Amino acid sequence: xxxxxxxxxxxxxxxxxxxxxxxxxxxxxxxxxxxxxxxxxxxxxxxxxxxxxxxxxxxxxxxxxxxxxxxxxxxxxxxxxxxxxxxxxxxxxxxxxxxxxxxxxxxxxxxxxxxxxxxxxxxxxxxxxxxxxxxxxxxxxxxxxxxxxxxxxxxxxxxxxxxxxxxxxxxxxxxxxxxxxxxxxxxxxxxxxxxxxxxxxxxxxxxxxxxxxxxxxxxxxxxxxxxxxxxxxxxxxxxxxxxxxxxxxxxxxxxxxxxxxxxxxxxxxxxxxxxxxxxxxxxxxxxxxxxxxxxxxxxxxxxxxxxxxxxxxxxxxxxxxxxxxxxxxxxxxxxxxxxxxxxxxxxxxxxxxxxxxxxxxxxxxxxxxxxxxxxxxxxxxxxxxxxxxxxxxxxxxxxxxxxxxxxxxxxxxxxxxxx
Amino acid sequence: xxxxxxxxxxxxxxxxxxxxxxxxxxxxxxxxxxxxxxxxxxxxxxxxxxxxxxxxxxxxxxxxxxxxxxxxxxxxxxxxxxxxxxxxxxxxxxxxxxxxxxxxxxxxxxxxxxxxxxxxxxxxxxxxxxxxxxxxxxxxxxxxxxxxxxxxxxxxxxxxxxxxxxxxxxxxxxxxxxxxxxxxxxxxxxxxxxxxxxxxxxxxxxxxxxxxxxxxxxxxxxxxxxxxxxxxxxxxxxxxxxxxxxxxxxxxxxxxxxxxxxxxxxxxxxxxxxxxxxxxxxxxxxxxxxxxxxxxxxxxxxxxxxxxxxxxxxxxxxxxxxxxxxxxxxxxxxxxxxxxxxxxxxxxxxxxxxxxxxxxxxxxxxxxxxxxxxxxxxxxxxxxxxxxxxxxxxx
Numbered sequence: 168x169x170x171x172x173x174x175x176x177x178x179x180x181x182x183x184x185x186x187x188x189x190x191x192x193x194x195x196x197x198x199x200x201x202x203x204x205x206x207x208x209x210x211x212x213x214x215x216x217x218x219x220x221x222x223x224x225x226x227x228x229x230x231x232x233x234x235x236x237x238x239x240x241x242x243x244x245x246x247x248x249x250x251x252x253x254x255x256x257x258x259x260x261x262x263x264x265x266x267x268x269x270x271x272x273x274x275x276x277x278x279x280x281x282x283x284x285x286x287x288x289x290x291x292x293x294x295x296x297x298x299x300x301x302x303x304x305x306x307x308x309x310x311x312x313x314x315x316x317x318x319x320x321x322x323x324x325x326x327x328x329x330x331x332x333x334x335x336x337x338x339x340x341x342x343x344x345x346x347x348x349x350x351x352x353x354x355x356x357x358x359x360x361x362x363x364x365x366x367x368x369x370x371x372x373x374x375x376x377x378x379x380x381x382x383x384x385x386x387x388x389x390x391x392x393x394x395x396x397x398x399x400x401x402x403x404x405x406x407x408x409x410x411x412x413x414x415x416x417x418x419x420x421x422x423x424x425x426x427x428x429x430x431x432x433x434x435x436x437x438x439x440x441x442x443x444x445x446x447x448x449x450x451x452x453x454x455x456x457x458x459x460x461x462x463x464x465x466x467x468x469x470x471x472x473x474x475x476x477x478x479x480x481x482x483x484x485x486x487x488x489x490x491x492x493x494x495x496x497x498x499x500x501x502x503x504x505x506x507x508x509x510x511x512x513x514x515x516x517x518x519x520x521x522x523x524x525x526x527x528x529x530x531x532x533x534x535x536x537x538x539x540x541x542x543x544x545x546x547x548x549x550x551x552x553x554x555x556x557x558x559x560x561x562x563x564x565x566x567x568x569x570x571x572x573x574x575x576x577x578x579x580x581x582x583x584x585x586x
Numbered sequence: 587x588x589x590x591x592x593x594x595x596x597x598x599x600x601x602x603x604x605x606x607x608x609x610x611x612x613x614x615x616x617x618x619x620x621x622x623x624x625x626x627x628x629x630x631x632x633x634x635x636x637x638x639x640x641x642x643x644x645x646x647x648x649x650x651x652x653x654x655x656x657x658x659x660x661x662x663x664x665x666x667x668x669x670x671x672x673x674x675x676x677x678x679x680x681x682x683x684x685x686x687x688x689x690x691x692x693x694x695x696x697x698x699x700x701x702x703x704x705x706x707x708x709x710x711x712x713x714x715x716x717x718x719x720x721x722x723x724x725x726x727x728x729x730x731x732x733x734x735x736x737x738x739x740x741x742x743x744x745x746x747x748x749x750x751x752x753x754x755x756x757x758x759x760x761x762x763x764x765x766x767x768x769x770x771x772x773x774x775x776x777x778x779x780x781x782x783x784x785x786x787x788x789x790x791x792x793x794x795x796x797x798x799x800x801x802x803x804x805x806x807x808x809x810x811x812x813x814x815x816x817x818x819x820x821x822x823x824x825x826x827x828x829x830x831x832x833x834x835x836x837x838x839x840x841x842x843x844x845x846x847x848x849x850x851x852x853x854x855x856x857x858x859x860x861x862x863x864x865x866x867x868x869x870x871x872x873x874x875x876x877x878x879x880x881x882x883x884x885x886x887x888x889x890x891x892x893x894x895x896x897x898x899x900x901x902x903x904x905x906x907x908x909x910x911x912x913x914x915x916x917x918x919x920x921x922x923x924x925x926x927x928x929x930x931x932x933x934x935x936x937x938x939x940x941x942x943x944x945x946x947x948x949x950x951x952x953x954x955x956x957x958x959x960x961x962x963x964x965x966x967x968x969x970x971x972x973x974x975x976x977x978x979x980x981x
Contacts, residue, residue: 373619373663419613424665460613489618489663504614504628511617511625 178584179204180577181266181354183254184528186214187566188558188573189360190236195577196358197245201584204352205240206252210273211314212237214362215559218297220392220400220445222566223437224467228394230313232566237315250316255349257536261553261583262355272345274307274321279340281309281317285332293325295397298390301405302397307332307341312395355584356553358576359538359546363525363559366421366428374420374521379493380406381516384420384523385438392445402449404518407497411453411517414446415501417488418459422524430543432524433563436463439522443475455481456514458488458503484512491519525563548576553583591640595680599637602696603899604676610634610668616660621813622653629653630660630670637673646681647775649970652956652963654678657814658890672896678956679901685768685959686951692764695951698900708943712753712936719749729923729931732858741853747845753939757946764950765958772959776966782975793965796972801964819886827879827909833872840865873920877913880906905953911941 182193185207193205216229240246255267291306306325333341365386368376376382381404390396404411416439421427464472475481486503493499498517505512530544539547546556557576558569617628629650636644654674661671686692694700716722721736735749811821849855859866884906891898919934969975
């Protein structure tokens with residue numbers, strides 16, 4: 168097979184989204200010789216897993232699994248990576264899709280060595296999206312500690328183009344006039360590994376997310392516990408940096424709820440159990456209250472649950488938190504009915520964690536790109552059309568399931584490009 | 587625990603607007619968002635599982651089903667669309683039938699298919715009485731409903747008053763008796779359910795003072811209704827309607843006493859009230875408030891149903907139609923009387939009598955029964971928290 172025109176080899180695979188699923192699809196396809204275009208809208212690969220403190224099944228830090236994948240990507244000339252890149256349009260049919268892509272300007276080129284001199288001189292700040300706004304970075308920033316590619320980026324919203332970074336950069340790595348780039352690729356199949364977003368907690372008006380710093384989401388908890396997070400791994404209450412003396416978890420915050428996400432997001436029970444271990448490492452004795460409807464600990468995860476439930480300081484209460492009241496001392500009171508005893512419970516805690524679920528990230532754009540979704544916005548694979556969905560774009564799942572499924576999708580993509 | 591689900595009961599609830607009840611997965615969101623539910627044993631989560639299990643005896647003895655005002659906050663926040671508010675409404679409908687006496691009449695008043703009988707019985711009774719009275723002909727000269735059932739010269743009691751008494755007093759009497767019987771048996775069951783032995787009973791005065799009157803005051807001010815979130819507008823219709831009924835009750839009582847008792851000594855009281863008589867003014871204001879209130883409630887309900895796409899229930903609509911009919915026929919009879927249209931005036935007056943009789947007759951079995959059962963359930967709630975009920979528990 169010849170490389171037709173350089174940019175668009177025959178039978179190539181386009182992988183949309185460079186999280187753990189997208190990287191898996193890309194690598195599995197490339198390592199058997201397929202040409203792969205891997206695009207990612209963020210300035211870095213790794214997606215949601217990169218934001219976790221630890222992940223299942225072995226509670227590794229993400230550097231662990233990510234590092235191997237990054238190395239495989241770097242060593243594989245079959246994969247072409249494009250960060251800060253999104254799809255503009257898709258045309259054609261299975262075996263011959265023409266996809267228009269657009270790369271937004273990073274304003275930092277490949278000369279960047281991540282020396283940090285630019286950050287020292289940059290006068291502007293931005294909310295750090297990687298840490299869910301719990302800290303700030305300069306307008307020119309390193310996406311995160313182990314970003315791949317290890318290149319800085321400039322936030323166009325925050326940057327005033329004052330030029331101080333350009334002067335400070337010894338490598339001519341900064342191009343403030345960098346323009347957006349539109350280009351097309353021809354591919355045989357498209358793997359959608361667009362992943363998920365944490366469900367917007369402000370949608371649950373009764374949980375008062377925006378009304379108290381003591382109410383955070385489970386993804387914020389991951390960042391608080393992460394060594395490179397806003398608190399350097401200490402779990403402190405945002406706002407006043409208090410060491411919480413009690414914690415409360417709100418399970419099914421938006422999931423299994425026809426007013427929000429009508430499905431079970433699958434991961435939140437285990438995420439909460441994992442986060443209980445984060446808390447226990449730092450605060451061995453504090454009371455932790457877990458309000459749930461049902462606890463779902465599929466398969467081997469059941470073994471993880473048992474010791475947590477036997478800890479006398481972990482209080483598992485069957486009953487959904489349906490109201491949270493911010494208190495004057497900075498804490499919050501969680502209100503639920505204990506469905507076993509029939510009593511109303513008003514539990515005051517210093518920090519409440521909403522176990523928000525997974526909303527498919529491509530939900531709103533899927534239809535415009537000709538992708539079929541189910542009622543909840545998850546992408547439905549169509550092998551005949553060589554439109555495949557991988558990982559959490561397909562259904563809410565844990566990392567293990569996403570990676571397994573992505574391997575299967577790689578095989579489907581290969582089959583589609585051989586037809 | 588052995589559960590014997592009453593399938594017939596579950597099927598009844600599903601048919602009476604509680605078709606969503608099996609969707610409930612007991613997350614207990616409803617008990618928290620309910621603005622009326624207390625901290626001790628909140629509702630309606632427990633009622634939902636009792637209903638799913640068909641535990642009818644537990645439910646009819648549960649004051650909480652009546653304390654619910656169907657605000658709809660639980661339904662709005664329910665993650666499963668189980669509509670606890672509607673399910674509790676269906677349970678109440680069942681309870682009225684369960685407590686209703688005579689049982690046959692109570693059952694008759696539960697289904698739209700019985701409408702021909704429900705309207706036919708009072709219509710036939712009044713037609714027959716009208717025929718017997720000999721008053722069944724159009725009046726000449728000024729229209730006076732005081733001559734609807736004819737006229738005689740016996741000055742202590744007019745013929746029409748006597749016929750009205752003959753029709754309405756038994757109907758109202760049956761309603762009062764049935765409501766009394768129902769409330770008594772409800773109270774007994776609630777005492778059993780709450781483990782409150784009837785041995786420690788408050789005196790009649792204490793009962794009135796400590797439990798019943800505070801509840802009535804709360805009802806008059808609509809305090810609970812006003813706590814509702816989603817269906818806040820219902821109080822806007824319910825309040826004028828309730829005051830209209832109180833106004834009309836005063837006028838009717840005045841009419842009854844003045845015509846049947848004082849009229850014996852002061853025969854001039856037998857004529858129609860002058861338009862500027864304070865009681866007539868009260869009657870007319872009440873009539874307008876009644877029409878205003880019922881049409882707000884009518885509009886609220888039909889909006890709610892068109893928004894949710896839910897089929898309305900006979901239980902909800904029968905009372906709305908009934909009250910609307912009383913108001914509209916009453917006003918039309920008065921207007922056509924004043925306009926001097928004898929045929930229409932008599933026709934509307936006849937319809938008015940029929941609708942009023944229906945209201946009396948079916949009060950204890952239809953949604954109208956809430957005024958009795960809910961009032962006493964609210965009194966029970968106070969009783970349950972008082973020393974009378976708790977002194978026994980401590981033993």
